[in-house]
Amino acid sequence: MIQANHQLDAKGLACPMPIVKTKKAITDLEDGQVLEVQATDKGSKADLAAWASTVGHQYLGTLEEGDVLYHYIRKGSNEPEVEKTFEHTVSLDEIESGDGLILDVREAAEYAFGHIQGAKSIPMGELESRLEELDKEKEIYVICRTGKRSDLAAQLLANNGFTKVYNVLPGMNEWNGKITKEI
Amino acid sequence: MTVNKWTAAQVARKVIDNEELFILDVRNHDAFEDWKIDGHKFEYLNIPYFELLEGVEEILPKLPTDKEVLVVCAKEGSSVMVAEMLSEAGREVAYLEGGMKSWSSYLEPIKVSDLENGGELYQFVRLGKGCLSYMVISEGEAAIIDAVRFTDVFTNFAKEKGVEIKHVFDTHLHADHISGGRQIAANTGAIYYLPPKDATEVVFDYTPLTEGLNVKIGASQIDVNALYSPGHTIGSTSFVIDNQFLLTGDILFIDSIGRPDLAGLAEDWVGDLRETLYSRYRELAEDLVVLPAHFMIIDELNEDGTVARRLDDLFKENHGLNIKDEAEFRRTVTDNLPPQPNAYEQIRQVNMGKITPNNDEQTEMEIGPNRCAVR
Numbered sequence: 001m002i003q004a005n006h007q008l009d010a011k012g013l014a015c016p017m018p019i020v021k022t023k024k025a026i027t028d029l030e031d032g033q034v035l036e037v038q039a040t041d042k043g044s045k046a047d048l049a050a051w052a053s054t055v056g057h058q059y060l061g062t063l064e065e066g067d068v069l070y071h072y073i074r075k076g077s078n079e080p081e082v083e084k085t086f087e088h089t090v091s092l093d094e095i096e097s098g099d100g101l102i103l104d105v106r107e108a109a110e111y112a113f114g115h116i117q118g119a120k121s122i123p124m125g126e127l128e129s130r131l132e133e134l135d136k137e138k139e140i141y142v143i144c145r146t147g148k149r150s151d152l153a154a155q156l157l158a159n160n161g162f163t164k165v166y167n168v169l170p171g172m173n174e175w176n177g178k179i180t181k182e183i
Numbered sequence: 184m185t186v187n188k189w190t191a192a193q194v195a196r197k198v199i200d201n202e203e204l205f206i207l208d209v210r211n212h213d214a215f216e217d218w219k220i221d222g223h224k225f226e227y228l229n230i231p232y233f234e235l236l237e238g239v240e241e242i243l244p245k246l247p248t249d250k251e252v253l254v255v256c257a258k259e260g261s262s263v264m265v266a267e268m269l270s271e272a273g274r275e276v277a278y279l280e281g282g283m284k285s286w287s288s289y290l291e292p293i294k295v296s297d298l299e300n301g302g303e304l305y306q307f308v309r310l311g312k313g314c315l316s317y318m319v320i321s322e323g324e325a326a327i328i329d330a331v332r333f334t335d336v337f338t339n340f341a342k343e344k345g346v347e348i349k350h351v352f353d354t355h356l357h358a359d360h361i362s363g364g365r366q367i368a369a370n371t372g373a374i375y376y377l378p379p380k381d382a383t384e385v386v387f388d389y390t391p392l393t394e395g396l397n398v399k400i401g402a403s404q405i406d407v408n409a410l411y412s413p414g415h416t417i418g419s420t421s422f423v424i425d426n427q428f429l430l431t432g433d434i435l436f437i438d439s440i441g442r443p444d445l446a447g448l449a450e451d452w453v454g455d456l457r458e459t460l461y462s463r464y465r466e467l468a469e470d471l472v473v474l475p476a477h478f479m480i481i482d483e484l485n486e487d488g489t490v491a492r493r494l495d496d497l498f499k500e501n502h503g504l505n506i507k508d509e510a511e512f513r514r515t516v517t518d519n520l521p522p523q524p525n526a527y528e529q530i531r532q533v534n535m536g537k538i539t540p541n542n543d544e545q546t547e548m549e550i551g552p553n554r555c556a557v558r
Contacts, residue, residue: 014258014260015257015258015261016264019233019236043258046211046213047231047233050213050231050233051234054231054233
């Protein structure tokens with residue numbers, strides 16, 4: 001099962017209730033957190049995806065298990081775009097040819113629905129406590145969706161003694177290469 | 184303000200009687216673009232219900248006050264919610280009971296013509312899906328052609344008319360909708376006919392429908408003559424009824440012709456399609472009235488709601504019957520085809536008896552427009 005911050009049970013509810021409930025439930029999440037919506041209404045898939053894009057949330061994907069649909073939505077951020085400050089950056093092309101570690105700091109659910117093959121997943125929120133999983137001697141390409149979280153992650157790594165750290169710009173939202181799913 | 188509930192039958196009447204209606208369709212944009220309730224004088228506004236959760240104030244100026252407003256969604260729930268919000272805002276609106284799901288399943292029986300000695304020919308127009316089924320009635324007996332899966336509609340109609348269903352035909356193995364033919368035959372003891380060339384994979388018993396088969400309905404002997412007319416499928420068969428009507432199945436429509444690719448053999452069947460349309464049909468009497476198994480757009484409906492046109496008119500007006508060059512014809516019916524109907528491969532499996540989905544699953548498979556034609 002894909003990791004999410006909150007679960008919403010909308011099973012057995014007919015349209016419009018899955019969306020009405022999702023809209024309500026997502027207000028309790030912090031920006032960037034992931035909500036899992038369990039629904040049995042088949043129409044909820046197209047509607048949730050369309051609704052999410054109109055209100056600025058990120059629809060990650062849907063899993064089907066038996067009659068139940070598990071939708072994953074990441075709460076959109078309303079914060080203004082902040083300037084990225086980490087000075088060592090690489091492009092998507094460069095990481096394809098490089099031999100460093102691709103470190104994907106998006107949420108586990110985002111990673112599950114599509115990442116670059118071989119990328120290691122450590123969500124931004126867990127990074128500080130999992131530093132020992134990383135090799136200080138190796139090049140690390142930090143990637144997220146747009147380059148914002150990876151900017152912060154790269155700074156965190158540099159502050160902890162990692163010297164060969166690069167922020168990947170732009171990020172997964174412009175990656176056109178092969179995608180691996182773990183669902 | 185009160186919220187009114189309309190049935191699909193009421194909406195069908197609006198379509199057929201050419202009346203005005205303003206439809207507020209609250210499904211998402213993709214669904215609306217793909218498929219909606221068509222009416223000659225209908226106006227539309229498509230705003231997904233999930234954009235109205237905060238309130239309907241923003242759309243009030245876009246809704247007319249001098250016209251009836253019908254809120255439509257997929258199954259009903261969202262349209263009830265939006266209709267109630269509009270009602271609280273002081274507007275009188277209605278919602279469609281059962282949503283597009285019920286629209287997709289509604290059949291309007293319309294009399295096409297009287298036949299000899301009190302016989303009658305009815306066309307069952309499935310407005311939401313563009314399917315056309317037929318019932319020939321004569322002296323206490325009935326034959327049904329290309330029945331859709333709402334078998335009660337046909338058996339109840341026969342009961343009302345006091346006739347016994349004796350023969351049930353499918354002109355071909357359908358790919359866009361689930362046939363009700365086999366079920367009706369099982370329920371009534373009628374004979375179920377299917378073209379054997381389309382039935383090589385079916386897992387049930389049927390009576391072969393082949394060229395020259397002649398069935399009489401009632402004592403006055405209304406003739407139903409089978410005419411082999413391949414092209415949409417390899418078994419596709421037409422009927423000439425009472426020497427007046429040509430039931431073309433999915434081979435020839437009013438404003439388009441059948442597509443040859445739904446069973447995966449477009450290249451092989453183009454020649455058959457051309458042969459049927461450009462030779463076999465040419466040999467028939469030109470004053471036959473063509474009754475197809477589908478219509479694609481609302482403009483194909485006549486004033487009384489039927490879909491019917493004289494064969495000689497179609498030879499003049501139907502683009503697909505007027506492509507002189509064979510290579511161009513081949514290109515027209517094999518290149519740039521419209522998207523295939525929703526779940527058409529599964530639907531063929533159902534019609535072969537290989538899978539038996541429940542009613543909800545069948546509804547889901549049939550969602551969306553039919554797409555059996557090439558224009």
